[in-house]
Amino acid sequence: MTDSQLPQPTLEPEPEDVDHSWSGRLRRWVLKVLPPEKLLPTSQPSYVATWIYMFGMGAIASLVFVIGSGAVLSLNGPMWWHLSPLGHFFNSLHLWSVEFFFFFMVIHLWAKFWMAAWRGNRALTWITGVVSFAVSIVAGFTGYLLQTNFDSQWIAYQAKDALNASGIGAWFNVANFGQMFMWHILLLPIAVLVIVALHVLLVRGHGVVPPLDAAESDSQLRETTPTEATSREA
Amino acid sequence: MHALIHLSQSTPGIFLTWGVFGIQLGNLIVIVSMFVVFGLALVVPFPRGAREGRESRESREDMK
Numbered sequence: 001m002t003d004s005q006l007p008q009p010t011l012e013p014e015p016e017d018v019d020h021s022w023s024g025r026l027r028r029w030v031l032k033v034l035p036p037e038k039l040l041p042t043s044q045p046s047y048v049a050t051w052i053y054m055f056g057m058g059a060i061a062s063l064v065f066v067i068g069s070g071a072v073l074s075l076n077g078p079m080w081w082h083l084s085p086l087g088h089f090f091n092s093l094h095l096w097s098v099e100f101f102f103f104f105m106v107i108h109l110w111a112k113f114w115m116a117a118w119r120g121n122r123a124l125t126w127i128t129g130v131v132s133f134a135v136s137i138v139a140g141f142t143g144y145l146l147q148t149n150f151d152s153q154w155i156a157y158q159a160k161d162a163l164n165a166s167g168i169g170a171w172f173n174v175a176n177f178g179q180m181f182m183w184h185i186l187l188l189p190i191a192v193l194v195i196v197a198l199h200v201l202l203v204r205g206h207g208v209v210p211p212l213d214a215a216e217s218d219s220q221l222r223e224t225t226p227t228e229a230t231s232r233e234a
Numbered sequence: 235m236h237a238l239i240h241l242s243q244s245t246p247g248i249f250l251t252w253g254v255f256g257i258q259l260g261n262l263i264v265i266v267s268m269f270v271v272f273g274l275a276l277v278v279p280f281p282r283g284a285r286e287g288r289e290s291r292e293s294r295e296d297m298k
């Protein structure tokens with residue numbers, strides 16, 4: 001019996017063993033771009049231990065309160081939130097969570113701008129951030145239209161001219177309360193949640209961006225840049 | 235409570251103006267506090283858990 005007749009150890013699966021179904025391909029792709037240790041890491045590089053990295057999480061925490069208080073408002077309806085003390089409280093909770101959401105989001109945006117956090121293939125993270133900012137502004141705007149007071153009427157009638165001038169007003173009609181209500185409580189919350197989920201998954205997939213000067217000073221980066229490590233040792 | 239709501243909804247907001255530049259007081263407070271919080275986040279020390287403390291000591295050991 002010659003060597004070639006012996007069964008050879010198969011390290012790689014045979015091509016016919018590879019599952020070509022869409023679910024099989026999707027699973028391989030997901031495990032490649034977002035393996036469990038990247039999706040749910042148990043530690044972060046030392047440079048993440050500063051308050052400036054907390055603002056994205058602050059925005060998420062506020063968003064949880066925005067959605068939660070919004071759900072309570074939906075359960076009970078406008079008579080409740082306009083006329084009862086507890087309703088007023090939840091109405092205010094909703095508004096103030098939104099204030100904090102934008103507060104944290106803007107500081108987060110500044111932080112990522114000054115860190116140039118789009119470096120290292122993170123452009124899509126930045127872009128999903130920009131889109132979440134834009135979509136959140138529209139969500140906030142439609143919320144202000146729902147106050148059923150002179151303030152919301154004023155906002156709607158100021159905005160309609162700009163929207164009509166752009167052409168979108170024929171279809172996105174700020175004077176149509178029912179339509180704005182649906183945008184505010186269904187379409188825009190879904191859009192914000194989807195884009196934020198994508199944003200966070202992208203952050204997890206790429207890992208936190210190293211500070212601009214970290215390649216020089218951070219011991220943890222020596223492993224990832226072997227050429228620099230050897231040049232430093234030399 | 236109702237008097238408070240009435241007051242908060244019926245007063246026209248305080249506007250500050252410097253020449254061509256004008257801003258509502260509430261908006262100015264929010265913007266200034268965002269700058270303050272941004273600055274504080276850069277300088278206030280971040281609390282370290284026991285595990286991170288140990289790890290960072292170890293990594294300082296490797297640096298030697």
Ligand code: HEM
Binds near residue numbers: 060199207
């Ligand atoms: C809905 C609002 C947003 C939420 C909930 C959110 C959430 C997060 C979280 C949790 C992180 C990781 C931790 C951190 O560094 O804070 C992150 C990272 C990031 N965010 Fe946002 N973000 C939002 C909006 C934005 C905006 C408006 C921008 C910029 C236009 C942006 C750009 C980035 C970038 C570039 C990173 C990656 C940083 C890295 O890789 O280290 N985000 N975001």
